[in-house]
Each structure stands twice: as structure tokens, then as C-alpha cells.
Amino acid sequence: MQVIQVAIAVPMPQLFDYKIHTPAAAGSAMSEVLQSDPLLVKADLGDTVNVDLIGCRVLVPFGPRKCVGIVVRVNVESDYETSKLKSVIEILDIAPVCSQQMLTLGKWMSDYYHHPIGEVLQTLLPAALRKQQSGKTRAAVATQPYLQLDADSAAQSDVDDLLARSVKQFDLYRLLEKGRQPLSAIKQEFTPAIVKALTEKQLIEKVDVVEKPEEWTTQLTISEKPLPNVEQAMAISTINLASGFDTMLIEGVTGSGKTEVYLQIIEPLLAAGKQVLILVPEIGLTPQTVGRFEKRFGIRVGTLHSNLNDTERLQVWQQAKDGSLGIIIGTRSSIFTEMKNPGMIIVDEEHDESFKQQDNLKYHARDIAVYRAKQLNIPLVLGSATPSLESLHNALEKKYRHILLPNRAGSAAMPAQRLMNIKGQPMQFGIAQGMLEKMQIQLAAGNQVMVFVNRRGYAPALLCHQCGHVEQCTRCDNPMTVHKSANNLQCHRCADIRALPKACAECGHNELDTFGIGTEQLQQGLETLFPDYSTVRVDSDTVRGKGKLSKLLKEINQKKYQILVGTQILSKGHHFPDVTLVVILNVDSALFSADFRAPEKLAQLITQLSGRAGRSDKVGEMWLQTHCPEHPLLQDLINNGFSDFARYALLERKHAALPPHEHQICIRSESQHKYLSIHFLNLCAELFTQFKHAKVLGPFPAFIEKKQGRYRNLLIIQSASRKYLQQATEQANKALSEMPVSRQVRWSIDVSPIDFS
Template sequence: MTVVRVALPVPLRQHFDYLIDPALPAQVGCRVRVPFGSRQLVGIIWQLAPADGFAVDKLKPVLALLDSRPVLPELLCRLLSFAADYYHHPLGEVLISALPALLREGRNLDDYQPKAYALTTQGQQLSADALKRSAKQHALWQALHKHPLSESVLLQQHRRPTLKQLLDKQLVAEHIVPATPFAAPPKPVTGLKLTSAQALAVSAVTQAFGRFERLLLEGVTGSGKTEVYLQSIASLLCQQQQVLVIVPEIGLTPQTLARFQARFDVPVLCWHSALSDSERLHCWLQASSGAAAIIVGTRSALFLPFWRLGLIIIDEEHDQSLKQQDGFRYHARDLAIKRAALQHCPILLGSATPSLESLHNALNKRFIHLPLPDRAAGQALPRFELVNLKQQVLQYGLASQTLATVKQQLALGHQVMLFLNRRGFAPALSCQECGWLTECQRCSAFTTYHKQSRQLVCHHCGASKAIPRQCGSCGSTQLKPLGQGTEQLEENLQQLFPDIAITRLDRDSTRRKGALHQALDEIHQHGARLIVGTQMLAKGHHFPNVSLVVIVDVDGALYSSDFRAPEQLAQLITQVAGRAGRGSSGGTVLLQTHYPEHALLQDIIQNGYAAFARSALHERAQTCLPPYQQLALFSAQAHQSQHCQQWLQQLAECARQFPALQLLGPIPAPMERRAGYYRWQLQLYCTSRGAMHQALTLLLAELASWPLSRKIKWQLDVDPTDLS
């Protein structure tokens, strides 16, 4: 028996040795089913015949080898190994997270390969009258007598039970059809006419083919970044190389997919969490075999096993959705750069509002900077106006100046978009007599009133309950909504503009499958329309008929304890504003605020995001904050607050032995209690990336033995983007 070292999906930072029959074709990257305590787990072979293995008589045998060839190729194993080391996460959980759910369950991969059916020798020799008593079997036998059929074609005309009956009679045999790479187009597809800046960007990308290069495409909203992507891809497809396009959210995949499918006559597939398990495995197989030319997906598409990857594109590279916020906390943008280095292919990062980290790399010549300063069709950038709410009469949360401008644009037949980053009807219910507010019993937050579902919902832990009839403090029945959400804004607009169609885009209205696609189709219909939405509207969408954008409440993000808040607000304002004026008519953006003199608002409006970002970088350098220092975040949560504080205090005392580290904390998290747990955090800063990771490795090895570590839940987040 041979010893194999297996990585298992358990929260332990170690591997496990097992015995396997040397006659089996075991390879690194293959799945095995092994005993683990009282359970059976599916793991990944990580090492063959390790030199430091345990004695053979102390090891258990592998129960089954599930693959004859690796499901994780060598290059992908190297990427995942790097990710596990960099983010200090157990390797077994990292490896398993890169596989589709059906493979994680131990399903046989051959069961999901493309199949074809043909008559056996017995079936070919069968007389034409033998199946006359079964018309359906006879019809299928006749169809296969002409030629074999693929499974997809066969099931279009015949039922699966009929096929099974012929298989059971051994008249038909099943064959796996080897997948073939996509056919390269004979010549590049001609696209739209490019501006000089777009042409320079496309030239820079195509010249980088075949080698690792990092490129940052910084283009204002409407500058034609997608056209740069499309024309860069065109010549690559002629070389029969694959392309990975990562978008930050599921909501952006349909329109991105449609544009790529309309331009290229090659297989273009999507990958995101809304697909079924079988659909995701199909996409995984197509990418692995080379049958898929282009994959458009969310962050986990980064781990697909491509046959011949030639280019990686990260659209909206600044977006926080690219960072996984629980479990294996990786950043898709940063790991995509590592994958491009391993693949020896270029990576193109695109955004109208690049992150300060990427901009810092571009200014320091680590990235090739490709600016697109003007809109592709020559339209002017939208004009900003600050609406001072302290000097206006408000009607349903909208100033009189705002309503007058909305009426004017609707009268011209244009569309108007109102952005409010708060779903539900109201952020809370308030007692009109004593001021009591509906609070979540498990979080340091208020519960949001959802009028349509008649529920109070906590948007942090998901807890919901019925609307109370009385105040929880004084017993009064005078409970009224406090504040405004998209649901209430939609209702109020229906009263103000009864003859105008309204489309609401938020997580509640698009929960049903196909609802988002239907809503986007409605928006693209011509004619006056009001569009109400949350952050789903903020990026990527092209609404040519929108001439006015109203940011209903910009004040909520002006004052925050997170040092990244100004950057995120500037990105949000710029992205939302970019939906205006993309057609033939000009664009206007109204920002409703009680603080029109705020320096951040004035900087964005007067100078634009590019100038703001450079001044923000200067401020980060002066305060020694990322990207000028490395940041790691230890967070702890427990039912008793003192346990978190004590554990982090012990960690802080241990971390002080590393002089390169600077500590902030232990401090309560900005949201001190969530889902019934008290939350504390400790922030670690270091100017040297190497020194930071060396310290983290030693700290993790030490804290595993602390008794208090078993009384709390703790996590380490390297390069965190959310400090809440």
C-alpha cells in the first residue's frame, strides 16, 4: 500500500495521510473518499508518498479513488496553494471551494460528460417487426438505425424512459463524447469605430498577449470600456485561446453575456451562484475541455480549470463584491493577478472609479495605465447640482427643486433614475408618543419595515417578525414609519406621477428568477419612465434614455469610522451619476444633502473622481494607511462580550513581540452585536508584507492552543475591505 497525503475540507491547518492501492491511478489533484472519525469525507490528493509520513500500520485506507485524472490541474493547485498561504486559510477548504457542488459531494464526473447513443450489434440485427408493439421504442430504434444521436438531440424528440427501456434490453449503448475545443473564427470580428484613446488601449492589450502584464483601463462612465474588451478579445479568439471576464455581481452578467454573444460566434457561457448545480458543472466541464471560448462570471469563476486561458478581464475592479466576506476571504482581483502570472497571460482591470490600490500601482508603474478621459460617442459628462435640503420644502423626501426637475424631464419624454441605497419601506417603525424604535433582538441595529410582506426584517442577520400592534415601551398603537426606503419611494412616486410607469430594482423586487431581466427590458423600452433602485443600479448598466439621476440621500455615508468610506462614497456617486446622459440628450445629477458645503462633495463635483483619488492617496500616505501599509484584521465573536475582549487582548500581547507590527485595538466592532454575538476586532498594520505574513503564521500557530480559542468564533481577514 502507498501513502498519500490528502487535504480535507475541515477547519484544521494540516493534511492527513491515508493508504491507497498502488495499482490505482492516483495523482495529485484527484478526489478520494476517506474515513474521518465517524464520517466519510471527499478530499483532494495533495502529495504522493510523502517522506515524512506516519507509520503505515497507523493509517487507514482510502475508501475510493473518485477520479482517473486530476479535477484540479497543476497550475490551479499552485494558485490555490498560494491563496491558502496568503490568506492563512486551511488548504483543504480552499481546494474544495474551487470545485462545483456536485464534485464536492463525490459525484462521478463521467455521469455529467456529454453522451451519445448508438445501436449495439444486437440492436442492429433486430428485425423491424420486433418492436411493433411499442410505438415509442420502435420510433427511437428507427432514429438510431439511421445514425447515432447525441443526448441533447435525442431527448428533443424522445422521452428518457423510452431510452432506458432500450438500454435495459441492450439494444442501445451509451458512449461518452469527447469534448472538443471551440473552433477559432477565421478572422477577427469588426466592431465599432474606436476613439484614439480606445485604439491605444486595444493596441496595448493585444501587444501583451502571450506574456504576463497588468493593465488598468481607467475610463469615465460611457467611455466604451466594454468595446475595448470586445475588440481586444477578437484577435485572441482567432488564436483559439479562452477569455475569462469577471463581473462583480450577478445582475451584470445578463447584459454582459448578451453583448459578448451578439459580437462573437463562439460559445459564451456564464457562471454565478444563481445557476443550478448541474448548470455550474456543465460550465466547469466546458471551460476545462476548451469547448467554451468565453466565460462571464462572478468572483468564483476565477477557479475554473481553463484549457487554454489567454486573457483575464476584471470589470468594475473597484467593487467590494469581488472580496469574499466570509469563510475563505479572498479578493478575486488580487488572486486573478496571481493566476495571470501563473498562466503567463495579461490581465485587464477596468473601472471608471479604480480602487486606490490599483491606482497606486498604476502611478508607481507596476500597472500599465490606459486612460479613457472622454465618452465614446462624444457626449458631455453629466452636470452635478447640489440640492440643499435645509432650504427646500420636502414632499415625500424629495425637494421642490428636485420634483420640478423630474417633471420637466418626464415632460420631454426622458427617463429619470432615483437612487436610494436603502431597500424596504422604512428603516424602522417609531412610536409617536415615546419615540421607541423597532430594534433587532439579536443585532445592534433597527429592523426595516417591509410593507408589502408586512414584516420587520433585520438586514444584518435576516431575522424577521410580524408588525407589532403596540409600542414595546409604552403600549401606544401610534406606530409610524421612520425614514424612507425604495419601497416607500416607489409608492410615493406613484401618487405624484400616476400616469408614469415605475420600475423598482432592488434585492426584493428581483428575487424571483427572471425578474431582473424583465425589469431591465422594461427600462430599455422607449418612453418616459421612473427608475427607482439601490446599488444594483450603480454600475455597468447602459440606460440611453436616462437624462436625470437623483441621489435621494447622500448624507448617510458622509460620516463613517471606516477610512475607506470617502473612497467608496466617491465611487458610488460617480458610478450612479454615470447612468445619466449616455444617449443623445445631456445628463444632470441632483444630490440631495443637508451638508452641501462638505469638502468631499465639493471635491467630487468640482474636480471629478480622478482628482479626488489622487488627493485621497496623498492623505493615505500621510496617515500610513493602505495601500501604503499592509492591514490584517482579527475579529472575534461570542455570546459574552468579555470573552472576545480577553481573547483579543491576549492576541495583542502576543503580537507585541513583533516590532514591525502596529496594533489598533482590541475595540468593539462598529456594529457591536450581530446575530446574537458580540463582536470585537484587532487591526494589525505593517509596512512590510513579508513581515506581516511571518508574524501571522507564528500568531496562528500559537493561538490554536489557547483554551479561550474554543469559547469564541474568530476569523482572520488579510487585506480587509470591510471593517464593520
Template sequence: MILRVAIPTPLHRLFDYRPPLSGTLKPQVGCRVSVPFGQRKVIGIITALPEHSELPLDKLKPAHIILDAAPVLDGLQFYLARWAASYYAYPEGDALSQALPALLRKGEPAEFTHETLWRATPGASLDALSKSATRQRELLALLLRNPKGVSTDLLRVESLPVPLLKTLKDKALAETFIHHPTPLHADEREEGEILKEAPLTLNTEQHQALQNIAAGSGFNTLLLEGITGSGKTEVYLQAIQQVLKEGKQALILVPEIGLTPQTLARFKARFQVPVIALHSGLTDRQRLDAWLMAREGSARILIGTRSAIFTPMRYPGLIIVDEEHDQSFKQQDGFRYSARDLAVLRAKHEDIALVLGSATPSLESLHNALSGRYRHSLLTTRAGKAMPPAFELLDIRGETLNCGLSDSLTQRIETHLAQGTQILIFLNRRGFSPSLICHNCGAVNECTRCDARMTLHRSPPHMHCHHCDRQTPIPMRCNQCGSEDLRPSGAGTERTEDFLCHRFPKTPVLRIDRDSTARKNAMSQLMAQIHTGKPCIMIGTQMLAKGHHFPRVTLVAVLDADSGLFSADFRGMEKTAQLVLQVAGRAGRADHPGEVVMQTRHPDHPMLNALIRDGYGAFAASELQMRKAAGLPPFSFHALIRAEATRQGWAEGFLRDIREMMEEQLAAPSGSHWSGPFPSPMEKRAGLYRAQLLIQSRQRSDLHQLLMRILTFLIQHKARNKVRWSIDVDPLDSY
């Protein structure tokens, strides 16, 4: 027998080993194995057990040890990770490894935490202690009340003296034991009430959407397109309720960690079944325990970010991808998979329903719905008495702005605060100012490692490149002319926050961006303050645009509605429309009417006016027509070959060689072609010079046939050690 092992390396190949010389566990496909790799010991996954190898048997090294008695990757996970590795042209070993929690990648056993607990010994009695031993009697009484065991943490909470446990043990009144958690499986649970609170009454559109989710049995993909505040979450909750009644599990994907606590609280309030979170904010131990609970079937509802798509479920019943349009579902480096697209594959493989929910669906999902590949449900009215907000394009041409705000907008803020409601200011620029400029010669403080300007931050004071994370002190003088007259140019969230604090000193101003929420629990504390309902002004980036429910917000102000209108990226208009409408959707979500004010220097721009007048559906239909005429996704399929090197020209030269090989040795299928190589839009980033080569095809199968051949060229190129390259299939940005 030969062990064919996938090892987490950048190499696009598998490795053969002989079985270990010792150990009792039988090798199985999907089990982890410890093997020698060069001078290291690594953890790999067995992918096959062939009888023969391309290498002579005596050239193969023996594996160290088999780590699992049963496959740690179930059939679905194994299939999903290997398929993703093939589709996204990524090394199989790395893909399989990333489908596992971090502790399993390190070789830890696939077991729950073994905890040492204390309990009373058989026959122990309070009569064995004198009445004067008050603390010992209290401690023993607690042990007698909890025959299943007590942890030392619980004793500390109860303010009982932990050292006295040894005294009780010496008197043979207490003992320790190892607790092995073994969660009940879904089919072993006692039947009981699933709900903690009654579901809300659905309107006609919501009821129809719920019926579409449950239509028939087996695989079924529904695009649930509902305007913000239309009650998509209530549809999710009632769909999950039906799944739970059948003893099955539900997986909900959300785009950001910041949304996980909010979603978790909402689901825990509705259901009295185990609900667990899966995201990168957990410790390695917490993540493994949650993963095991999902695999065992005791966790009935799983809520997680992108990587949770690889989490096993013993009783799969439903997958929901909330805010399915969000780019966070596509990993932007390394293993560049799309969790949303893998959710479609997983639901089909497990023969279960999938719901893709959004107020502003991606054009790919919308195209699939319009062409009949997905079911399509529309929610066009807000839940309850809430009315859609009123939109206004505020022309700021010729106006002097105070830290990004016009006088007219400042007056609107004052009016809404006087009514006792809340304000949301959206500005997608962190820091105090986007740049620091010399007033004498006009020189801009730039990053030495990127083709980008350094952003000025005031808390704490420093210059920060948001592309490579380089940080420097604020310069005292211009490095071009020596002038000390350096001035901030433009406004970021910090500068706008300062202005609002001075303009409205009696109103709390809450800044919500990556800097202000970096500390643990900072985001939840800010959200708790907002949800008190007291008047406040929120100023933040796109973190505020995603799925939050702010019932007291009556004014949403977009300070720079023009960003993205003239992007070179063909997806720029789609991204801008989605962001504007998602932010706008935070206004007027309860009994208070809302308004949305968008500051713009292009009040006649057709896209902005179409969004306000006709809504997202009309914009999307128009954009799809333009994409079809231009042969752009979703009517064609793209892949970017990216390269980066320490010297300018190396990456571009490497890709030029690849293109010449393609032209010499490959006959491009009809409808397929390549463009470039050309420098990336930001050529220099983090000290590396970058270039890219675009591959386009009308058929997905043709694109992947090309990529497999191109991958061979990339692996064999003589400059592969000087240039770092990657393949991005279905890219969402132009890098």
C-alpha cells in the first residue's frame, strides 16, 4: 500500500509515502498523517491509497504516524476542498488544510477539551466534617449538589476556597476525574419546544418566499431580493424553524465578524437550540470545539464568516448566505475561493436548499435568477409600518465644506437631533486626512513602499499607509523643500468626527471604522450604546453599511456619493450602487420616517438619478445589458494571472514570457483570448512591483482548460523563484 498525501505547500502536486513502521491505526482516505518533508515534520491529508507509485518503493520515505482512527474530513468536505483547489487553480494540500480548524492542522486530536472536574466521593457526607469546618462543609455541599462534577472556575465564581479541595481529597471526601464532553446527536435529543419566542406574522411576499425555499425537496437555490428593512431575516428564521423540526442543521454565512454577534443574539433569542459562531475572532480551541459540535450534530444552527462554508454538518438541512453580494465572501489573497459560489456547490452536493439574500444582489446572482437557474423572490415593502426613506442629491459644487460637510447638511443634522433621533454619516475614508501636503511646494507625503499617499491619523498621531500597513511619525517639515507649512488635505472619519464633536458638543459622536473597533469588544460596546435609542451621531466607513438594524436613525448622509462613479474597474458602478443603497437602507427602519442626503458634484449623473428614481432593479437591468454588449461577466468568464517581484519589470517580463508560450503552444478556443501583461492599477505595493495578465473566455470549461495548460508554464518557468505568481479565477477587483 502507498499513502498519497496532500501536504500544505505551494507545490501543485501530491506526495507518496510508505505506511508508518509503527502504530495501530489503519490508513484511510481523509485521515491526517504526520510525514517527513525535507527537514521538517508536517501534517498532511491522505487523498488515495494506490498500490503503486511512480517512484521506486525504496525511494519512498515512511510516514511517521497515522493521526486519526476515522477520516477527519468527511466525504463532503473532502470533495468541496478538492473541487475548490481544482477550480481556483490552487495547491490541493493547502486547500485541504484550510478546510480544517487550526489545531487540527497542527496535529492536535479531533476531540473536545478534556477538563479536570471535582466531585464528592461515593458515600461522602457532611457528617464526616465537624460543624466548625464551615468552609469545608460549604465546599462539600456544593460537590454533593453537583454529582456530574464542578470545575475550579465555578468554585471561584461561588467564592469558595479552591485550596480546600486538597483537604477534602485527603479526607477521601472529594476526587478528581477527566470530563470528556460528548454532545448529543440531533436524533438523540429529547423532543421539546424549539422556539423561545413566537415568530412574527409574515406578509404575502414573505410567505411566498418561505414557500419557495421549501418548494419540493432537495436542492433548490432561491435568490431572496428584498429592500432594506423588508424582513428578510424573519424569512430566514421561519425557514430555519422548519429545518429544525425535521432534526436537521442550518448554516448561515455573514460577510463580517462584526455582524456575527448581532446575528447570533437574534437567533438565540428566537430558538432554544444550540447556536454556535464560527469566525476568525475565536481562539483556536473555541473554533475546534464549535467545529466538532457541528460535525457531531449537536450544534443545530451555525453562524460564521467565509471559512465556515467548509464546516461539516452531520444533518445538513439549509444554507443561507446573507448579504450575498458582499465582496468579503471572496478571499482576496492565497486561496481565492468564493464562499457564496461554494455554497451553491455544497447545497447541490448535499441536496438541500440554499438561500442567497440581499437588497442589492450581485449581477451574477441576478443573472442566474433571471435566466431561470435560481428561483427568485422579491420583497418590495418594508416590514411593519416603516416607509422607504426619501432620497435627495445635494449639489455641493462651489460650496465650501467643513471637514467634508456642507452647511446645508449640517443644518439637517441639527434638525434631526432636535427631534431626538439618530444620525448616520457615511464616509469611506479612515483616518484624519487622506493626505498631508506641503503648502509651499505642493509635495505630498507618500509611502516609500507603495504607489500611494500616506494617511494622516490623529489618534494616535502618525502617518499610515492603508495598503502595506507602514506607519511613520508625522513629519515636521517637507522632505522636498524643507518648509514646515504642512497641511492636511481632505477629510477622513477622524477629522469629520472632530468637527461634529465641536459643532454638537452635547451629542455623543461615535466613530465606527477599523481603527475604533480594533480593541476586543469595542464594536459590541458601540452597538450597545446605539441601541439604547438615545440621540447620537454615527460617523463611519462601510462597516456601517452591512446588515445593521438602527431603528432610531432618521437621517443618513453620504458625504462623497461620487466615489466609484468614474472607476476604471467595470464593476465600479455596481459596487457604488450597492454601497449607496445599503447605507441608505439604515434610515427610517421603524416608526420614524427617514431621509437620505447624498452630497455630490454630479447631481445629473444618470446612475445616481436612476437609483433614486427607479431603484436597484432598473439599474441592474441596464448594467446587465451593457455587460452583455461588452462581453463582460456574467456573460463571459475571467481569470487574472498576477505576478509580483522585488524589481520593476521582472513581473511584467515573467508574464510576457508566459503569454509568448501561450501564443506559441496553445490554440485558444473560439471566444477565448488574453490581454496584457500590464502593470497593476497600483504597480508598487509593499515594496513589490506587480503586473497581471487577463484571460477571458465565453465558456467556463474553455477557461479552465486554458488555465490547466498555463499552470504548467508557470510551474516550469525558469524565473519562477524570482517572481511570486498566483491565479485569481472570477476576480472581483482589478488588483
């Protein structure tokens, strides 16, 4: 018997002691299983398995529940009597699912983000491994469904008679006579009804197979590649000369060929049998990126994003871990993917906010990438046309190597950027008359036009024309958004839905008007104004569902649509060679935001949107409609570009003692009772005032003060020293957890916050 310490996903910072009987040496039957699949096999405590417990999952009793935990330490001297300790119910693995390297990462994240170690370690694992419970027959190993002939079907002499009336059924049967086939491939050629009919006739059966992919190094074939321009060649040479840990920031204008640089720098790594992990900000970028990498290297690329089911994600995770994949491309959480032979990590569009997890464990994937690259002693490449001020500051301070791509690749020219003063102009569906004329010219020339408005739905509000009452969400004190296609009102904060009212709730009058413009109304309006051209809407309402966004993007590039209407989804690095005009609506509100990061975010958005125009040999232009054309931010951005704006913004931040020159943590508090939330943060503020090198700002309401019936408030703690701030927060965190009021509110610590809503 020994005592082990287990990390459990509960909001408590400590490890938990359990006793366990030490398993004996492995028997011959289990040895065969180990040889066939040494990664993940479920084992009962009664099995004779030689287990290296550290990093394995175990099923343990925790109060009235049974929880999956991860073993962090063994042979522990417990502070409790061994006889009083609870016993482990079941060992779920015979080999660690969490390596020592990942345990070290988890410990660092727990300390850095001031988050319970159990919840951190669970975050590092695929969802399928977090959910595994005792009594489930499905092993943790990922399998693929295949179809094969039924074991008894070969003895049937009347197969021809059974299938005489169905050519398709007969074709499928003959196909399976050659050997079993993946169900995913079968579905592309045969309908589910055909598969079901053959199964009911007991001619075929479905089996789950643990796929062993072909060794990717033997499949590697480099297709013809373009000759890089001088700037690209210098970037490729600089990165290829890097050895060991080195962080490099590629600051390249939109269309400068950053992806081609990525392709050429990973070529020698793949040839040497090394693996590469590439992070992209959005699911929508994955298909086009994957297609380009697969075409260049002739190997399958593993993908990790939220549109995959748990089994699919687990399979890619395992194949990356055992070295069966050379390239892994994924969104934020893919930074936790283990690689057998790591060669490089690339973070594309590193400035994007989606790399920051805003719920629960508030990590930033870009920052984790820096730690992991150092841990693995491999290069890290960050790329963006509009780098975050944090990364740019590190590059200018020589902490990162700075690589510039100031010109577009090939013959493409930078789009002209212009402001349209819409004061006093007649407007139709939020678009000025002069802008409609420019759109008509481009459409008549056979080009595509993109219109951006950062508001989905039909209209942001519904109001009564008689009394002025606005329909609001009672849980959020927020106007409900009108969605005419769904015939309802929706709260975009808490997702509450209610039917469209026929009369005013206040005065009973039935003259209800919409206020403002959303993507849905803009699409309908443009279809009316330009009936000869097809319009498509790209927002979170229209791309919901597996493969929907990929399908829309493909249709756009096939010129099925001439007018593109959408939200920020359209700004995320997509390549639309026929878009020559980008129109940006309704950005004036961001010019007067209380968020000190608002100018940076707006400048990034405008620059990224502008970059969607003129990406081939066609001349592109971007027009921004505004009531404030004289605003200094817009003038600087339009006349001098993002690079100049960013460096001036860094100087402003320095004089204002704001990040990245100083460091912040944010303590967030929520309660159904406003005074409780504020009271808790006031106690926090008193606690932090004892640290003389830390500044306390607040408490103050969050930008979205009320959400889902809870009042939300913030407290900012700031210091010029990151180390000092971390030590102060660690000490304060322990004291805060012991305060009685801390159990009456929801609260969390956000290190390096980027959003105060």
C-alpha cells in the first residue's frame, strides 16, 4: 500500500491524498495489450499491471461523487492517518496520459494564473479523457468506424438474389469484398439507407478499428513552390538559422506572404522527421490552411478545433503524441498538444483576441506557446500584419527577433484606404449614397464587394414609436436584438430568447420600430438595392453547424456571391482574390470607448479588413464611413499605416504607465446583490494596499455591468514589476479565499486582462 496525491478538477488549490495497493508485474495477456497499444488502456486495480502512476488518471471518491483525477505524486508522507484515507477506486491508464513535461507546464500555469492545479491539468487533456468514468466499456483509445462483410455472409449462396433489385447495395457489397472500408469514406458515396439495408440483411457489419496511420515521413513529397521575394527569403533564412529556443515576430502587411514563409521554414523540419504545431485564431481559417499545407507536403494534416467531436480530437491528440502526424493545425487549446518529435511552434495572427480564454482558466495561448517553446527548446514564430502591442514591445526591446515584411507578395499592391464623411448624407440601410455608387461600379466590373458591420441580427433594438419603450432583457438590462429570420428577440449577452411582441409592453401601442442596422437587415437591404447580384451573410448565425463556414468560403471564392456582408469572421485572414472594395460601417463608437485597448483593437480590425481587398492583381480600396473623419486615430491610421500607429500607441502607453510597460491583474466579482460584489472588491483593495509597489484601481463596474441577473465589478492591480505583482497576488489570493464573503460571490483572477466587459 502507498499514499498518492491526486489533482482533481475542483475549485480548491490543493492536491488530495489517497491510498492505493501497489500493482504487481504485468502478466502475459496484459503485455500483449501493452505491445499492441501502449498509450491508453483502462485497468482495474485487480489487474496485474506494472503502472508508472505519475501522470495516470484514476477514479477516486470525492464526497458523494466519483471523480477522475491525475496522479501527481507517489509514495507521499501524508499528514493524515493512512487508515482514514479513502482508497482509489480504479486506475484508468497503464501508461501516463500526462507526461512529466505537461505536469510541469500545469504547475507553472497554476502558479502563474493563480488557478487550482486540478482544473489546470484537466484543461491540458482532451475532453474524452476528462469524462472517462468507471464502468464504461469504451476504452480511452480513439477508434474509427469501418464497414466490413459480416462474418457469416461469405457462406451465403443467395447474395445475388438478395441484392438483385438494388444496384447500389450490390456495389457496396462488392466494394467490401475487397476489404473493410472507413465509414466516413463510404458515406461520401453511399446513403445511410443503403448501409442500413445491408446491415439488416446481415451481409455487412460495423467495427471500430484503432487506426495506425502510415508513417508520414515516408509520404512526404514537396510540390513545386514559388520563388520567395527578397524580404521573404531573408525571413526564411533568419528563421532557418535559429537553433534551440528563439522567439521571432514576423510583422508583415496583409498579403505579404506570411503563409508561404511558414511553408518554407517548416520544410527542412519535416524532412528531418520533426513535427510542427500551428495555431490559428478561428475554425474558419483551418480548412484553407490545411488544404494549402497538405497540397505542399503530400501528407495528412491533423486538425484540432471545436467543430470536431471528442473522439476525433482524441485521435489527433494521440497521433501527435506518438509521432504519427507531422503537422498539427488548431485553435487555442491545441497549444496543449504533445508532440513526440517537436520541431517548431507557429502562432498565426498572434494579435487575435480569441487566443485568450475568457472563462474559467483565463490563459493566453500565445503566452503558453512562449513557455512551451522554451520548455521544448524549439523556435517559436509569431506572425501578424497587426501585431499586439505586447509582442511588438518585446520585439522592439530585443526580447524577440523582429522580422519585417513591409510589401505585398507578387504583383499585388496595398489597397488605398479612405474615409467618407457621412455627416448630413442621405443613407440607405446604413450606407451613404456615394458609397452605393462606388459599390455599383465595382460590381459592374465583375468584382466582389465586402460590407462589414459588427452587429449580427436584424437590428440592435426594438422600440415603441409612441412612448419610446425599448424591449430589454430583464436579466442583463440590455436591449434585445431583433432577429427577423427567426422571428424573435435575442439577448446577445445571456442568449435569452423571446417572441417578437405585437404591441408595446408599456403602453400597448402596436407601432413598434427597429433601431439601428444589423447584418440581417443589411443583407436584405443590399438584395433590394442590387437585385442583379447575389448577396451572402457571414456571421455566427449563418455559419453555425459543421462545415458551414468552409462551404460558404468556398462558394465565395467560386464567385457564387458578389456582395459579402459580415462581422469580424470576415476579417480573419481569409483570401478573397476578387474582392476589390471593402466598406466598413458603424465603427465610430469604438473611438470613444473607456477601454484603453479600444484604439489598438479598432486599428487592428480596420487594417485586417482593409487587407481583404486587392489581394491578387486587381487594385483594391477600403472605405470607412464615419461621422468623425478628423479623429486623430483615423487620420494616423489612414495616412501612416498600422506600423506607425502602433509605435505611437506604445509611446502613449508608456507615458500613461499602461501595459505593456506595466503589468496588470484583474479581480472580477459577480453577485445577484450589487453591494456584495462591490463589498468583496473593497476588501480586496484594502488587502492590496499593503503592497507598496502595486497600484490599486477601482473597484468599478464592468463594461457589461449586469449579465444573467448578476452584477459584475472589477478591481485592477498594477505594477511595473511582473514578479512583484505575481508574488503580491499569490499572497493575497490565500487571504481572499479565507474571507467569508468570498464564498458569497463568484470571483476570479485574470492575469494580463485584455477585455474589461
